[in-house]
Amino acid sequence: MSQLSKVEDEILSQVKRFLKHINSNLPEGMELEFEGFYRRGFFVTKKRYALIEDDTIVAKGLELVRRDWAPIAKKTQRKVLMAILRDGSPEKAREIIREVVGRIRRGDVELDDLVIHTQITRDLSEYKQIGPHVIAAKRSLEKGRRVERGSIVRYIIVKGRGPISQRAFPVEDAEGMGYDPDYYIENQVMAAVSRIMSSLGYSTEDMNSLSSGERQSSLDAFF
């Protein structure tokens, strides 16, 4: 930690030196300002980046939070960002993804981590777009539970054929039903992390091999 502070101190003193030099040559009223120091960061394109300041992640345009993500997607994304930004290890990020994908495939994830929360904002009969949360809410109604405008529906996507919407079940009814690994891997975990990984140079193919469970090895094992 003291080593880290030393680097930061050196950089910040150089920042001070640089700003003093540059501002002494700028016209009156114009000033270049120091806006922040970040231990690590990556940029995807303009207006899309993530930086870490202490243990706080500053992110822009990366769709880091979507209300229909399950806890396992949010947690994995958070861990991936920390592996990259705090630990400086994209390789560790890949291992995190591989490990989560493996647990999902083995049926090794608790239901609480797979629950998707969505709020019902209108009468169920008024939804034109019948999404999974609407199907799950209707199933709750059929079971006698009260569902009205403002209710939070908690559902999971179970195994089976057919559209995802049709496989949305209230979590209260899902005990014993198997969740759909492909849905949680592709639509939740990989959706949450793939943009981040691609910004670090991992190709679509690299990410596909992670989610398929088939592994593209690296040469590291052969050195």
Next chain:
Amino acid sequence: MEDYRMVLLDIDYVTVDEVPVIRLFGKDKSGGNEPIIAHDRSFRPYIYAIPTDLDECLRELEELELEKLEVKEMRDLGRPTEVIRIEFRHPQDVPKIRDRIRDLESVRDIREHDIPFYRRYLIDKSIVPMEELEFQGVEVDSAPSVTTDVRTVEVTGRVQSTGSGAHGLDILSFDIEVRNPHGMPDPEKDEIVMIGVAGNMGYESVISTAGDHLDFVEVVEDERELLERFAEIVIDKKPDILVGYNSDNFDFPYITRRAAILGAELDLGWDGSKIRTMRRGFANATAIKGTVHVDLYPVMRRYMNLDRYTLERVYQELFGEEKIDLPGDRLWEYWDRDELRDELFRYSLDDVVATHRIAEKILPLNLELTRLVGQPLFDISRMATGQQAEWFLVRKAYQYGELVPNKPSQSDFSSRRGRRAVGGYVKEPEKGLHENIVQFDFRSLYPSIIISKNISPDTLTDDEESECYVAPEYGYRFRKSPRGFVPSVIGEILSERVRIKEEMKGSDDPMERKILNVQQEALKRLANTMYGVYGYSRFRWYSMECAEAITAWGRDYIKKTIKTAEEFGFHTVYADTDGFYATYRG
């Protein structure tokens, strides 16, 4: 003869015995919040003529029997110019005669011929709406149509601002619900079943012909009575500001039409006048004399960047919570079915409460812009930011003795539209993970470029002998002195903002700090708008040369800064217009 004080809410003019009379609508906030209409008969409209031959011009103008001629020394894009100030008897004379004046052999051009009379008054008197005015006057009997609690005062002395801004304004929001079982609401056949009203005056209610078991519902006999009750509330409460959401294009036109069909009287104006809806470009604008009507929908479109601007969406964005939503095309079913109607009542009340909350949050900034730009809140809330900046400059031009350029002709406008200045410098980010990243930003890059390089249409020159700042890439030359008009104005704005921020730091009063913060925010918005105006096709001070020079210098400064940063060991990984991120490489 008495001294009067009132917060100026709105302004217009009427004609009495062929004389234009400026009407100032205000409330005595220091006293009993009494509404006052002040009449000022002393003001006359005028325009400027730029002569080719001064004496010949005066001679030709004499023959037109104008009210008054006066030679003045002014500046036209910085150059000293003798102009003739031509005063008219009545504002309606201006459009009739100005073309004849322009066509005179001895007249090179006419200026400031299209400034509305009431705006001219605000500019020349240096008063601004939503500030307290003081003047001497004589109270006279109000005309019979004026509502009984409104006092009418004839101004006898000078009208001036006390410098005190209005706070704690009375706000009332309203919203109508229509029963339309067959498609889009049609005022010819679909009735209004509810009008909700809510405000900071301790009033939250839904007026309807049903719902008497609900404590917030006020029951009336029929739709006509519903409309008249709404009018009664507005007249009785006399809010300073009446707000709606999409009320310019829907609620007020609908109410007006239904009232006409039903024979209901809707004389909401302080002077007994009716609701009046005018066309403004592609939109409508609905005015009520004395009560400032603000439609929050266009305000929110300007203020926020959202995918949709429904009331529900805006409310969620501002307050982080969802409000009640019902499907608009099926509201009539809620009205027709007893078991659903209560929900409709709650929805209607929720609409006006939400509208009021939005108003409380967003109006302070608009009030501050009203004071800055100096035009009525009714107009400011419907103006694009570029228009706000332009009217601000018109006011400043008067103070500086600078002639206001004319708006572009249709052909000028068309040829300008195709051109666009090159934007800021962007260095595409380097992919991958970077360590030890430093972020640098220029503070007010473009405004300070305008000021430091004296970028203005009046300083732009072809003169190779002048001492000039020369723009990179394009080679445009801007004289180093004197200070250009726009740079001077922006400089004032930035200085004032710094002063206010210092004052904020020194204040212990939370309310004062809040007020000062809104003020500096308004100045910031105005300054940010100002540097873009050179590129607006319709702008009076449009100058593609100035717009291109600003961004060219912007690119030059950030590129040079990045290069210097390299010498200090900072490698830029991403840059965008006025800032960059760099890693330190020692």
Next chain:
Amino acid sequence: MFKAELNDPNILRTSFDAISSIVDEVQIQLSAEGLRLDALDRSHITYVHLELKAELFDEYVCDEPERINVDTEELMKVLKRAKANDRVILSTDEGNLIIQFEGEAVRTFKIRLIDIEYETPSPPEIEYENEFEVPFQLLKDSIADIDIFSDKITFRVDEDRFIASAEGEFGDAQIEYLHGERIDKPARSIYSLDKIKEMLKADKFSETAIINLGDDMPLKLTLKMASKEGELSFLLAPRIEAEE
């Protein structure tokens, strides 16, 4: 002081065409013996090694060893500007790699060198039990054949044949070639098709490719100039099938 002249720019172009699709930046080591480059791609899947001996060049001077870091994309842009009859001259100055083409006109390009910490990778130590040669063009054709059905390719070698194959959702493809070499131990491994495509951009380096293959081991592909004065080789990590 470094200076190297060559009558034929194609060698440089074909080498760096492959290298630039694998790595963004490389360190080139200049010495009296010649020009050398070792690089590992960002994801550590492909390793590339290039060696161009001093004898390859018509004129070669390097009086003290030097390491230069170059952006491969910029380098390729310049090399693509060479004409068939141009003489190409490489040199360095403070901060630039200089490439000059002498033909009808003298065209000089300076590429900014990159100031980065660069740790040269060492090649992994791998023992292979078999080695065989295939025409380079056949390898390229096999990749294009398999590309229509799959994004991965299985390479197999047995005592008689080298086989490239793939199975996809819409079809299968298989290419068999009689290699006529001694293979002691049959081998089979799966590789990413995209990664192999990157390697096979070096098609003017040599007419044949030497392949070393082992069960689930990296693919080693070696291109040697007929004159022995240059060598370009690649290592590609295998794809490991999931346990079922």
Next chain:
Amino acid sequence: MFKAELNDPNILRTSFDAISSIVDEVQIQLSAEGLRLDALDRSHITYVHLELKAELFDEYVCDEPERINVDTEELMKVLKRAKANDRVILSTDEGNLIIQFEGEAVRTFKIRLIDIEYETPSPPEIEYENEFEVPFQLLKDSIADIDIFSDKITFRVDEDRFIASAEGEFGDAQIEYLHGERIDKPARSIYSLDKIKEMLKADKFSETAIINLGDDMPLKLTLKMASKEGELSFLLAPRIEAEE
């Protein structure tokens, strides 16, 4: 058991290039007489018929009739992989059409057959009063000429000339060709330019095209192999102009 061998893969390629731009899936009927295909595009505007006789093939075995349904896009991907000197061998197994190219290497492709109900369309019975021949390339050029101004083309034939023309917003185009044939009854009709483009992809099938034309009738375009061992023909519905 079905097996067909051919020294020249181009015939297959050029035929299916046109067919695949007209229909996504086709049923191919395999019999002792040869290979036959009839297909109607999704919007029922273009009809295509292909016949390749057993005699066309160097070796042809089909001991019992068979119908296979093939995705034309996948088939084209494979046929494009043929080399000039490859010998091509077609066969079927349970669930696949197998295409093998024998050259320097043996390259085997299996295309999944589609399991669908398929009703073979019958060609409409149309009597034409005239028939003439034009060079295939001239037809292609006419389409490209008209393409710059219009998306539809008018074909006319009279006793001396075949004329292709169009009028557009920015200009007009007209191509006249002296056909030197007997035309009993002049004819005129309008067709979609895009649809004709699809048909004209079969440009290696024959050097000339036989055209049958009638007033507001479908265009019939027939390509016959010089050897008579194969025929590819199209019917294209006219565009009917609205009554003015």
Next chain:
Amino acid sequence: MFKAELNDPNILRTSFDAISSIVDEVQIQLSAEGLRLDALDRSHITYVHLELKAELFDEYVCDEPERINVDTEELMKVLKRAKANDRVILSTDEGNLIIQFEGEAVRTFKIRLIDIEYETPSPPEIEYENEFEVPFQLLKDSIADIDIFSDKITFRVDEDRFIASAEGEFGDAQIEYLHGERIDKPARSIYSLDKIKEMLKADKFSETAIINLGDDMPLKLTLKMASKEGELSFLLAPRIEAEE
């Protein structure tokens, strides 16, 4: 009445290829002496002048002067349809420019003329102190060389050499050519690379380009037909650098 015939359509095509990338619409002046065109691009950066003398044409009739306004994009679409051995015939009728290609078939195109007020620009009066000739292809190559590093190009000429150069963020490029002409006063100026690219599309007009250059003055580029019967020239405004 206007009619002009030419055995070689390439002259027209190469001229208008350059012109159409500079201006959207041109006015062509037809007279007994020939065909003439002067145009200034929308942003007033590039001026183009074309002159094709009556003698250039195999047959030329213009019994009274005429001015036609043509959309250059539409004109280019038609000219691109010419074949190598076509004879091209230009004429006008009420509202159209007619272009006919006679070859295996007769192909007639009518391009709508534009009804606009058009003020023909006059060329600026510029005195140059020097003039030299360079191979056209060398100029094109220089542009492509500089394009990899910069979007602007510096042209310099001194007593021995013509030099094209640029400095970019990632590298520099410089092309030197010994012109072997008398240059009284060295000159240097900077131009937009994109604008020069537009001019250099006329590469079949002449094998060499005549260049006039002056310090921070417009570039004048002139292409003369070997037969003297046609001339195509351009003026390009310089880019002015800011004082440092």
